[in-house]
Amino acid sequence: MSISKILNSLENSWERDDILLKIKNGLSSEEIVNEFLINNELQVKELNSLLKPDDINLLNQVETLSTCEAKLINKINNFNYVRDNKNNHTIYQKKISLSNRVPTKRISIFMINWSNKFVVIALLTISAIALSKQAWA
Numbered sequence: 001m002s003i004s005k006i007l008n009s010l011e012n013s014w015e016r017d018d019i020l021l022k023i024k025n026g027l028s029s030e031e032i033v034n035e036f037l038i039n040n041e042l043q044v045k046e047l048n049s050l051l052k053p054d055d056i057n058l059l060n061q062v063e064t065l066s067t068c069e070a071k072l073i074n075k076i077n078n079f080n081y082v083r084d085n086k087n088n089h090t091i092y093q094k095k096i097s098l099s100n101r102v103p104t105k106r107i108s109i110f111m112i113n114w115s116n117k118f119v120v121i122a123l124l125t126i127s128a129i130a131l132s133k134q135a136w137a
Helices: 002-011 017-023 029-039 041-050 051-081 085-101 104-134
Strands: none
Touching: 002 041, 002 104, 017 029, 029 041, 029 104, 041 104, 051 104
């Protein structure tokens, strides 16, 4: 099986709606990732056997990119909460005007299209590293 077929299969296994539901039900990210790896163990192992050193470097770069995006989302989320309580009314008005100006559908579509790929690649990177450590042990 080719890398692209394995990645597509893994991406289809990583349903964002299911993941969000698990998060809402109180599962930690570690539990969600471990469950995913258990359910897709054969595909992850096969993918790991097909990865070249250049692919692993690319996965590391994508993981770093995902970390940057997560930090950006966190800062955007907390941006208006930095000010003290006296400015709450002003902050609320800014949020309303910002939400009217920002094309939220474009942002959400961008995140939906790219987050799945980044998460799968990050998970694959983590599993590849773990499997490599096991192989060398």
